[in-house]
Amino acid sequence: MDEFRLGDSDAFEVLVTRHSRGLYNFLLRSVHAPARAEELLQEVLLRVIRSKDRYRRSARFTTWVYTIARNLCVDESRRARFRDHESLDAPLRRRAGHGNAPSLLATIPSDDLPLELMAQSPRLRARINGAVLRLPADQREVFLMRLMAGMSFREIGETVGAPENTVKSRMRYALDKLREELADLRPVAIGDAMEEAAHG
Amino acid sequence: MADLDLGPAELDLLEDALEDLELPGAIDRWLEDGTSPAVRERLEDYRSLLVASREALPLEDVRAGVLDDVIAEANRVAAVAPVAAASQDSWWSRVRRSFMMPALALAGTAALVLWVFDPEDRAKLAEPPLTPTASAPTVAADEAVDDQAPEEGERARELEPLDPPEQSSAQATPAAAPAPDAPTDEGAIDGASEAKLAEDADKDAKPKATGMGSLGDVPGGVMGGSKTAEPHKQAGSSAGPASGRWDIVARADRARQSGDCVAARQEYSLALEDDDPRVRARAFAGLGLCDTQEGNDPGAEANFERARELDGEVGGFIDSQQQRARPSKKRKPKASKSKKSVMLDDMNDPFSP
Numbered sequence: 001m002d003e004f005r006l007g008d009s010d011a012f013e014v015l016v017t018r019h020s021r022g023l024y025n026f027l028l029r030s031v032h033a034p035a036r037a038e039e040l041l042q043e044v045l046l047r048v049i050r051s052k053d054r055y056r057r058s059a060r061f062t063t064w065v066y067t068i069a070r071n072l073c074v075d076e077s078r079r080a081r082f083r084d085h086e087s088l089d090a091p092l093r094r095r096a097g098h099g100n101a102p103s104l105l106a107t108i109p110s111d112d113l114p115l116e117l118m119a120q121s122p123r124l125r126a127r128i129n130g131a132v133l134r135l136p137a138d139q140r141e142v143f144l145m146r147l148m149a150g151m152s153f154r155e156i157g158e159t160v161g162a163p164e165n166t167v168k169s170r171m172r173y174a175l176d177k178l179r180e181e182l183a184d185l186r187p188v189a190i191g192d193a194m195e196e197a198a199h200g
Numbered sequence: 201m202a203d204l205d206l207g208p209a210e211l212d213l214l215e216d217a218l219e220d221l222e223l224p225g226a227i228d229r230w231l232e233d234g235t236s237p238a239v240r241e242r243l244e245d246y247r248s249l250l251v252a253s254r255e256a257l258p259l260e261d262v263r264a265g266v267l268d269d270v271i272a273e274a275n276r277v278a279a280v281a282p283v284a285a286a287s288q289d290s291w292w293s294r295v296r297r298s299f300m301m302p303a304l305a306l307a308g309t310a311a312l313v314l315w316v317f318d319p320e321d322r323a324k325l326a327e328p329p330l331t332p333t334a335s336a337p338t339v340a341a342d343e344a345v346d347d348q349a350p351e352e353g354e355r356a357r358e359l360e361p362l363d364p365p366e367q368s369s370a371q372a373t374p375a376a377a378p379a380p381d382a383p384t385d386e387g388a389i390d391g392a393s394e395a396k397l398a399e400d401a402d403k404d405a406k407p408k409a410t411g412m413g414s415l416g417d418v419p420g421g422v423m424g425g426s427k428t429a430e431p432h433k434q435a436g437s438s439a440g441p442a443s444g445r446w447d448i449v450a451r452a453d454r455a456r457q458s459g460d461c462v463a464a465r466q467e468y469s470l471a472l473e474d475d476d477p478r479v480r481a482r483a484f485a486g487l488g489l490c491d492t493q494e495g496n497d498p499g500a501e502a503n504f505e506r507a508r509e510l511d512g513e514v515g516g517f518i519d520s521q522q523q524r525a526r527p528s529k530k531r532k533p534k535a536s537k538s539k540k541s542v543m544l545d546d547m548n549d550p551f552s553p
Contacts, residue, residue: 004278007278008278009271009275009279012271013271016267016271020262021259021260021261021262024260025257025259025260029257034260034263038262038266041266042266042267042269042270049270049273049277124255125255125256127256128252128257129256132257147253148257148259152219153218153219168215168216171215172211172215172218175245175246175249175250178249179245179249
């Protein structure tokens with residue numbers, strides 16, 4: 001980051017290579033839409049570029065950039081509450097001469113479908129996706145930062161502004177909730193499901 | 201599923217173990233002998249969930265081209281960054297520029313001022329006049345001397361307080377450029393006119409005390425300015441070399457006049473070490489005046505006597521000081537009035553004999 005501030009554009013590409021994947025997946029699992037996750041990823045990196053002079057070396061870059069990403073996710077979730085949600089099953093508005101249009105459900109790519117409608121997805125994946133989706137926001141962000149970005153609990157704490165012990169507790173609560181949701185799947189069953197997923 | 205079956209220590213253990221739970225053998229490392237089976241079971245469930253979650257939520261790659269515009273923007277910004285960075289200093293540079301340079305400049309200026317001004321001069325400049333009358337002759341003398349050539353300024357200032365009015369006027373008259381009128385106005389110079397010149401020069405320079413005289417630093421004569429006899433006597437005297445003790449005498453006089461005889465005595469004691477008998481005479485006079493203030497009349501008389509032995513002219517100073525103090529002493533005659541009132545009271549007192 002310091003090199004980028006001094007004018008080394010290659011240094012920024014190194015940062016992008018190192019962090020973009022984790023950032024994208026964190027955003028993807030937070031907003032549940034690839035297109036929107038891409039837009040947010042671009043926004044995060046643009047903000048990094050614009051704020052490069054304000055970056056303080058005392059703070060880790062990981063903490064800094066995920067703070068930006070997290071704030072964007074929070075804004076996104078607030079906006080989503082007020083967004084009009086069309087029924088996925090309702091037919092699209094007819095255009096003149098086009099007859100009955102298919103439902104929105106049929107036009108959404110499979111990755112963007114709600115968990116219940118991912119008919120072709122492995123059972124476990126679907127269950128876990130749904131369980132993660134239903135986690136409280138503070139637990140979900142800790143869970144995703146741990147899984148997607150590989151951040152330590154200390155880094156997560158710095159990002160979300162909570163003590164490390166609090167972050168560990170949230171992670172434990174998240175795992176307990178997942179455990180409850182998947183209680184019918186004993187570890188053996190989970191292992192079988194994983195094998196099933198691995199072998200198609 | 202509830203945590204009711206686990207104690208706080210076990211819950212802490214669960215949370216601490218989350219740090220590296222997915223690593224091989226982590227559970228065995230965290231668990232000790234005697235750890236409850238419930239903790240082990242919980243840790244194993246956590247580990248399975250984490251592993252399954254990673255499988256269920258694989259890391260997706262960023263689609264190609266999504267970040268091309270971002271990289272382009274970064275390149276553009278980086279191209280202008282070196283120019284901006286050159287002008288952007290670190291906080292230390294800013295602090296240094298904002299504070300250290302002005303501080304150094306201020307320190308240098310202060311050092312220059314201290315070097316230019318002699319400590320004695322600063323002390324004299326810093327001496328505030330106690331009263332207009334007290335300060336008038338000194339200031340007048342100083343101002344007269346200030347008008348001399350700058351290189352003589354210091355010496356003149358040292359000389360001035362030592363001189364009787366006539367001497368100071370003799371010195372000041374040629375030097376006092378702002379008061380050139382005195383000699384020309386006065387015409388021929390003789391003993392009497394010299395005295396008048398001295399008084400006029402002082403008047404011109406600064407308003408000064410009336411005949412009751414000032415308490416100032418100029419020895420004798422200014423206070424004796426009301427008495428023309430003394431200026432006569434001093435007319436022909438030559439100004440002696442400046443002594444540094446006159447400023448001490450001046451400080452002592454100011455202390456005495458402000459009521460601090462303790463400080464005044466200390467200063468007078470220092471002045472007693474001077475070689476100039478006039479300085480010592482003034483010091484003794486000042487000590488005597490302190491004695492007078494404190495009601496020690498015998499001591500005062502003794503000091504006055506010593507003073508007069510050293511310098512016959514100091515009597516005028518003593519008299520003027522005593523006259524100045526006389527209003528308070530003049531209150532004593534009120535006692536006589538009060539005696540009258542006492543007599544009246546006695547007369548009216550039915551019990552008086």
